Amino acid sequence: MGRYLTTLKVFWIASLTAELEYQANFLIELVATAGNLVGSIFVLSLFYGRGQSLGGWSWEGALVVLGVYTLLEGITSTLLQPNLSTIVAHVRTGSLDFVLLKPIDSQFWLSARTFSPWGLPGIALGAGLIGYAAWKAGATPAPLTLLGAALMLVASLMILYSLWFVLAASSIWFVKIWNATEVLRSVLVAGRFPVSAFPAGLRAFFTFIVPVAFLTTVPAEAILGRASGPWLLAGGAVAIASVVASRWFWNFALRFYTSASS
Amino acid sequence: MRGGLRQRLGHARRIAAVLLSSQYAYMLEYRAEIVLWALSGVLPFIMLGLWSAVDAGGGLGMSSLQLARYFLSAFVVRQFTIVWVMYTFEEDNLNGRLSPYLLQPLPLVWRYVAAHLSEQATRLPFVAMLVGLFFLLYPAAFWWPSLPSVLLAVLATLAAFALRFLMQFTLTMVCFWSEKASALERLLYLPYLYLSGLVAPLALYPVGVRAFAFWTPFPYMVDVPARILAGETVPVLQSFAAMAAWAALLLPINLLLWRRGLSHYSAMGA
Numbered sequence: 001m002g003r004y005l006t007t008l009k010v011f012w013i014a015s016l017t018a019e020l021e022y023q024a025n026f027l028i029e030l031v032a033t034a035g036n037l038v039g040s041i042f043v044l045s046l047f048y049g050r051g052q053s054l055g056g057w058s059w060e061g062a063l064v065v066l067g068v069y070t071l072l073e074g075i076t077s078t079l080l081q082p083n084l085s086t087i088v089a090h091v092r093t094g095s096l097d098f099v100l101l102k103p104i105d106s107q108f109w110l111s112a113r114t115f116s117p118w119g120l121p122g123i124a125l126g127a128g129l130i131g132y133a134a135w136k137a138g139a140t141p142a143p144l145t146l147l148g149a150a151l152m153l154v155a156s157l158m159i160l161y162s163l164w165f166v167l168a169a170s171s172i173w174f175v176k177i178w179n180a181t182e183v184l185r186s187v188l189v190a191g192r193f194p195v196s197a198f199p200a201g202l203r204a205f206f207t208f209i210v211p212v213a214f215l216t217t218v219p220a221e222a223i224l225g226r227a228s229g230p231w232l233l234a235g236g237a238v239a240i241a242s243v244v245a246s247r248w249f250w251n252f253a254l255r256f257y258t259s260a261s262s
Numbered sequence: 263m264r265g266g267l268r269q270r271l272g273h274a275r276r277i278a279a280v281l282l283s284s285q286y287a288y289m290l291e292y293r294a295e296i297v298l299w300a301l302s303g304v305l306p307f308i309m310l311g312l313w314s315a316v317d318a319g320g321g322l323g324m325s326s327l328q329l330a331r332y333f334l335s336a337f338v339v340r341q342f343t344i345v346w347v348m349y350t351f352e353e354d355n356l357n358g359r360l361s362p363y364l365l366q367p368l369p370l371v372w373r374y375v376a377a378h379l380s381e382q383a384t385r386l387p388f389v390a391m392l393v394g395l396f397f398l399l400y401p402a403a404f405w406w407p408s409l410p411s412v413l414l415a416v417l418a419t420l421a422a423f424a425l426r427f428l429m430q431f432t433l434t435m436v437c438f439w440s441e442k443a444s445a446l447e448r449l450l451y452l453p454y455l456y457l458s459g460l461v462a463p464l465a466l467y468p469v470g471v472r473a474f475a476f477w478t479p480f481p482y483m484v485d486v487p488a489r490i491l492a493g494e495t496v497p498v499l500q501s502f503a504a505m506a507a508w509a510a511l512l513l514p515i516n517l518l519l520w521r522r523g524l525s526h527y528s529a530m531g532a
Binding site for chain 1: 294295298299301302303304305308311312314315316322442445446448449452455456461462466467468471
């Protein structure tokens, strides 16, 4: 474990140094993230401005959902996207050979090799929005609420990671799979809104097929202190199952890996 | 050149035919990838889900059928106005592929225009399938647009594509000076996303925001062609005039930056 932590530190300092060569990008990223957040709040206000509500959620509650979404997007562009997007290139050029030969777990190496600071504005803005909206909604920071919220956020991260990793690992068979992550990204946009705001068919799709509900709605419920036991349990179970599945899938995929352009 | 206009036109037609057919063959090779790109345009359907659930209470000023037709049209229009020239150009520039292209006796921009048009042709059957699937799931929303409105919508979509291409290609010129210029496209995409009508018909925007939006070029890129296709009344002449005005404003800037950029160009990278 200690060895992994030391490695992680070396990895991230190295990639941070490389990325800081492009400092103007930080400003662009900050403006883009803030602008996107303003746009999303505007879209929400289109619904709430007419006195309607989204699936029975209050305005502040919907803002918490949006905050969780923004936070997840920040983490996606900090860790998931920069790391997992390289699997395709490794498979195509055959450099995955070198990754597999390293004396460290290959899934860990592929998932944590780089760290891109450009998602940090998203993480900060998301966390800020969650805090503000939860306070406005009158949520109390009781220890039990905090614990539930933390657990559900971790669970949602585990699910998000597994979705990305499984798609990216499919590139062992289909070299051109990278666009599939764009499809995933575009479907996850639904996570900006509480899942109960969708018609029944879409709600089922976003709960059971692409578990968007567990990514943003369930953590938001937990943050607002109204998570029910069954949902908490379900969230935890889905999270553990998906990480185990991603692990199994990677070992399964590796059996089909036959070096360059397999 | 001897032989005058007719010969030159014939020459241009041959070049266009060769460019388009070779790019189409190239795009067909990547059809699986293009299908995935097409699928990643599902945003109008997600928004349709939200708006129709809200509309159950009534009082939007748009019937649920109108909503469904609008968002389906917006999806189709978006599919044929997607522009990615900045990313390709940046890659060509960084990898040094730009130099051989520039040596050819053909303005570089036509290569990218042909690539975009061929990609749209590759998308066409798949988009038609998705539209068919939509009507299968939601047969009540089916409608036959009248022939004039189809022709007008095709024209408006082409104009929207041309305007968006011109806009992005103008920004692309920054690639001559910076290595990571495509980050700027993220900034340009923001007003496009929220003002074009992809997330909601502009008719549902507050009056002030809508009036502001129509002073920008963005509503003409999705909202206007989509409403024409959905069979709603649109001030057609005024819209085409606005698109022409924006193009007339952008074209000189584009040409100027292109000349400046070329003289700054040093064979590889920025």
